[in-house]
Amino acid sequence: MEAWKLGERRLIDVVRRAYDYAWAESDSAFFDLGRRRVLITNDSITQSTHIPNGAKPEDAGYFFAAINLSDIAAMGGRPLYFMSSIIIPAGFDTKYLIAFEKGVRRCLDSYGAKVIGGDLKKGREFALTGIAIGEVERSRMMCKLNMKEGEALCVTGELGRNAAGYYYLRMSPQKGAAMLLDVEPKIREGMFLSANGIRAATDLSDGVYSSVYQLNRSLGVGFEIDYASIPVSEEARVVNKRQGISIEQMCLNFGGDYQLMFSVDEKVLDGLKRKAAAKNIKITRIGTLKGRRNVLVSGSKRIYIRKRGYEHFISD
Numbered sequence: 001m002e003a004w005k006l007g008e009r010r011l012i013d014v015v016r017r018a019y020d021y022a023w024a025e026s027d028s029a030f031f032d033l034g035r036r037r038v039l040i041t042n043d044s045i046t047q048s049t050h051i052p053n054g055a056k057p058e059d060a061g062y063f064f065a066a067i068n069l070s071d072i073a074a075m076g077g078r079p080l081y082f083m084s085s086i087i088i089p090a091g092f093d094t095k096y097l098i099a100f101e102k103g104v105r106r107c108l109d110s111y112g113a114k115v116i117g118g119d120l121k122k123g124r125e126f127a128l129t130g131i132a133i134g135e136v137e138r139s140r141m142m143c144k145l146n147m148k149e150g151e152a153l154c155v156t157g158e159l160g161r162n163a164a165g166y167y168y169l170r171m172s173p174q175k176g177a178a179m180l181l182d183v184e185p186k187i188r189e190g191m192f193l194s195a196n197g198i199r200a201a202t203d204l205s206d207g208v209y210s211s212v213y214q215l216n217r218s219l220g221v222g223f224e225i226d227y228a229s230i231p232v233s234e235e236a237r238v239v240n241k242r243q244g245i246s247i248e249q250m251c252l253n254f255g256g257d258y259q260l261m262f263s264v265d266e267k268v269l270d271g272l273k274r275k276a277a278a279k280n281i282k283i284t285r286i287g288t289l290k291g292r293r294n295v296l297v298s299g300s301k302r303i304y305i306r307k308r309g310y311e312h313f314i315s316d
Contacts, residue, residue, distance in 0.1 A: 025218055026143045027074035027202055028134070037141050039134040041071035047126040052169060055177035057096045061103025062181070064128055067205065069111055069185035070258045072134035074203040076142040076194025079113040079187065081133040087123035111187050136194065142262070144211075146200035149221045151263035153287040155204070156189045160236030160247065162256035167239045179235065183258045189281050193262055196272055201262035207255035208286070210309025212294050222291035225252070225305070227298040231284040248296075253307050263289055 003011060028041040045051070045067070051060045065082065072079045084104070088097070108115065113132070147153075165179025186203070193201060202211055212223035227248070236250045264272060269285065276283045287297075294305040 025145055027071040028077070028132075030075070030141065032138060033135075035138055036135050037075075037077075037138050039072050039075050039077045039136060040131065041068060042129055042131045043068045043071070044127065044129040051126075052173075052177040052180055054173045055181055057099035058103035058106070059178060059181045061100035061105075062107045063103070063183050064100075064130060065104045065107035066183040066185045067258065068130035068132040069107070069113065069134075069187065070183070070203045070205065072132055073186045073190035074142065074144070074201050074260060075134070075136055076140055076190045076198075076201070077134035077136035078191065079108075079111050079132055079134040079185075081116045082108055082113050083116060083118045083131040083133075085119040085121070085129045087121050087125065087127040089123060089125055092126060107185075111185065140194040142190070142194055142199055142201040144200060144202035144215060145218060147215060147219060147221070147263040147289055148200070149289050150266075151200075151289050152266045152269050152285050153223060153225070153261065153263055153289060154269070154283050154285050155208075155231065155259050155261045156186055157257070157259045157282055158231045158233040159204070159208070159251035159257050159259060160254070161233040162258075163250035163254035164233065164235035164239045166254070166256075167243055167245050167250075168235070171242070180256065183256070185258065186260045188279075189260055192276065192279055192281055193260065196275060197268065198262050198264055198272075201260050204257050204259050204261050205255060207257075207309035208252040208261065209294075209305060209307045210255060211261055212305065213308045216294050220292065221289050222293045222295065223287060223305075224290045224295045224297060225287040226285075227296055229284060229286050231282070231286075252296075253309055255309055 006014065028039040030037045030039050045064050068082065069079045162180055165176045168176030168179055190201065204211060208225065216222060230247065230251050232247055232251055236247060239245050239250065240247055273283050296303045296305050
């Protein structure tokens, strides 16, 4: 069978079966070093898939670094180092590459990470793979598989802005491109959650539906999402009004927001939200870990969630 027809997640299962030992199902790989855990993660982009026409190269560079650091944030970690492998096609503009790397540097400088090396090759398309390295205290590391039935499900910030950017491309290509690439790794939020007892989190790179689908498969517990509680970005509301794209599609199914989704004991949620507000961190409860199936609650309706969010090859 052609590999693409399997879709991203089934392909990952195929790759896993090539090894006779288990991989950690976490946003970052990790290993212990004294009382610390070293976090290592990687992510890739290609010009044709991830960089819209009209996007500024510096914005694209910032985006590339940010999506790699996001996995460190999801573990409650602090980023330390960064490496990248770059594929350059024939005729590629050096000025573009310089501007792109300025964006990478600006993101890394914002979060205290340094470039320590990389690789450069020729190829058919401008493409990059980043490797981010960070650290967290062993006792404070967050992992998405620590989510438990009965806990409240929460997210940081607002949802749907990056999805709105995709649809904004039709109305204002330059603004839409900037919105799509406008990603900030939630390092500060992740470290705050970790320091305040949260031990279960993930980043929403591929959307809420993608995350709860994968977690339901791994944990066997259902996620009940309250539609009325979704923190909808203003940009998503504008696109909904002007183009008729549903709030559900932009905020739950599309992805690209890179907010953190985490679970917390209901008894401590109010106190956590007060502390977060004092740090200018927005936390919204969007549901509960409950039952065995994923459900969207909208008014009196209970709808089984069959959508799986963004998935490479299938969604492309």
